[in-house]
Amino acid sequence: MITEVKKILDNANKGNYAVGAFNTVNLEFTMAILEAAKEKNSPVIIQVTEKTMDYAGGRAIFGLIKTLVECYYPQIPVGIHLDHGKDFEVVQRALEIGFTSIMYDGSRKKYADNLMTTKKIAQFCHERGVNVQGELGNVPYLREIGSEEVNWDKYMTDPDQAEEFVRETGVDALAVAVGNAHDFAKERPEPDYERLGKINERLNMPLIMHGASDWEEEKVTEAVRRGINCFNVDTASRVAFVTSLGKTIDGNKSVSFDVRDHLGQAKSAITEMVKKKMDMFGSSGKIEKSE
Numbered sequence: 433m434i435t436e437v438k439k440i441l442d443n444a445n446k447g448n449y450a451v452g453a454f455n456t457v458n459l460e461f462t463m464a465i466l467e468a469a470k471e472k473n474s475p476v477i478i479q480v481t482e483k484t485m486d487y488a489g490g491r492a493i494f495g496l497i498k499t500l501v502e503c504y505y506p507q508i509p510v511g512i513h514l515d516h517g518k519d520f521e522v523v524q525r526a527l528e529i530g531f532t533s534i535m536y537d538g539s540r541k542k543y544a545d546n547l548m549t550t551k552k553i554a555q556f557c558h559e560r561g562v563n564v565q566g567e568l569g570n571v572p573y574l575r576e577i578g579s580e581e582v583n584w585d586k587y588m589t590d591p592d593q594a595e596e597f598v599r600e601t602g603v604d605a606l607a608v609a610v611g612n613a614h615d616f617a618k619e620r621p622e623p624d625y626e627r628l629g630k631i632n633e634r635l636n637m638p639l640i641m642h643g644a645s646d647w648e649e650e651k652v653t654e655a656v657r658r659g660i661n662c663f664n665v666d667t668a669s670r671v672a673f674v675t676s677l678g679k680t681i682d683g684n685k686s687v688s689f690d691v692r693d694h695l696g697q698a699k700s701a702i703t704e705m706v707k708k709k710m711d712m713f714g715s716s717g718k719i720e721k722s723e
Contacts, residue, residue: 437511437533449714464702569609632659
């Protein structure tokens with residue numbers, strides 16, 4: 433069933449576990465995520481970026497997710513979310529399509545500008561019954577930091593600012609930076625768990641971790657213990673999908689030309705990855721408790 437993202441996150445916050453927010457780009461990614469959620473009896477968030485809306489068509493990809501959930505997975509609480517909306521126009525476009533949860537990412541702006549714009553967008557969205565996730569601190573991409581050593585102090589979320597930011601903007605959830613990094617960027621040797629704990633103590637609200645696709649169980653467990661209620665997963669899905677395609681499309685004469693064979697196996701690879709993530713996050717088996 434299509435479920436409010438805020439409800440999914442609030443349940444995770446109350447239950448001291450995390451849910452996965454998995455990016456989709458097409459039919460196979462979406463089906464893989466939903467099948468994993470069904471097998472693991474887990475609530476889940478499926479999210480879409482601006483690039484994916486441009487690639488697949490915003491209304492098309494939103495309609496695909498909604499139709500699959502309603503027709504084939506009605507027992508699974510599924511939230512649909514805009515990931516990394518970078519400006520007001522993108523957020524407005526998402527709302528016109530039907531999204532009821534959005535992330536506005538103003539993390540590259542100066543603090544005052546991020547606060548002001550996030551507050552404006554949160555007010556606009558809340559007036560229309562839409563949940564809002566903000567971001568404070570900076571979760572860098574490989575293209576931004578390269579392979580050089582990083583001064584992580586300038587990237588990480590300040591607990592004092594976080595308290596003010598949430599109070600002033602009224603966001604429903606906050607994405608934080610504690611040494612985590614997007615895609616294949618080199619992360620801080622160890623996340624700043626102490627900083628994360630301080631943020632959690634001051635905010636007592638759902639906290640989101642971006643850029644942790646490759647985190648192993650020990651790091652995930654500690655982050656959840658310190659207050660993380662949602663992990664965004666994108667890179668791990670893409671790696672699973674492309675790796676599977678690379679294995680099945682080997683270029684020899686025996687290769688199958690039935691595209692469904694290759695895409696089906698790639699879909700299964702994502703499903704297996706998502707199931708492992710759900711176990712690590714602690715959301716497996718939580719549907720009855722969340723309803």
